[in-house]
Amino acid sequence: MATKIYIVYYSTWGHVATLAEEIKKGADSVPGVEVSVWRVPETLPEDVLGKMHAAPGREDHPVITARQLAEADGILFGFPTRFGMMAAQMKAFFDSTGGLWQEQSLAGKPAGVFFATGTQGGGQETTALTAVTQLAHHGMLFVPVGYTHGAAMFAMDEVKGGSPYGAGTFASADGSRMPSDAELALAAHQGKYFAGIAKKLKAV
Secondary structure (H helix, E strand, O other), X not given: OOEEEEEEEOOOOOHHHHHHHXXXXXXXXXXXXXXXXXXXXXXXXXXXXXXXXXXXXXXXXXXXXXXXXXXXXXXXXXXXXXXXXXXHHXXXXXXXXXXXXXXXXXXXXXXXEEEEEOOOOOOHHHHHHHHHHHHHHHOOEEOOOOOXXXXXXXXXXXXXXXXXXXXXXXXXXXXXXXXXXXXXXXXXXXXXXXXXXXXXXXXX
């Protein structure tokens, strides 16, 4: 039976959605893995999103319900940074998982995170660290990417997001910067690495 990997994200301007697609490519490269990409529900009204010039939701990425998380063998959560923490839309989604928490439906499942942040001082690592609290309360097994991507993670020749916690990108304060080749490469690696871990855990 295939190992089911869910990539669950929120994206305002498309940066996190782009990372999600690259992570899927990496995870898809692992034999015996079935990967699905999902969006969490939007909480802002359309007129506000219009004033923010938000990107339209990816119709090829269906909106997920909390209950569907229990179907996955491993989950990667992606979100933008808001004041050094996950965006409110993703937090609202986690807040809707109380029933799963009560039933311990997610306990023991591997989970990872990826993210987009406006600036280098915008709190990318604190976004990852504070997200771990959500996973811990569910008893999920946090799978960081570590330094498994090798020398590329030590390069200092360009600005790039991502860290041992997970793949990431810097969007710039106005959202005009899209993920670089280096950031996309780490995202693909995270997908492949995480899928391999989830597959091993399912086989135990």
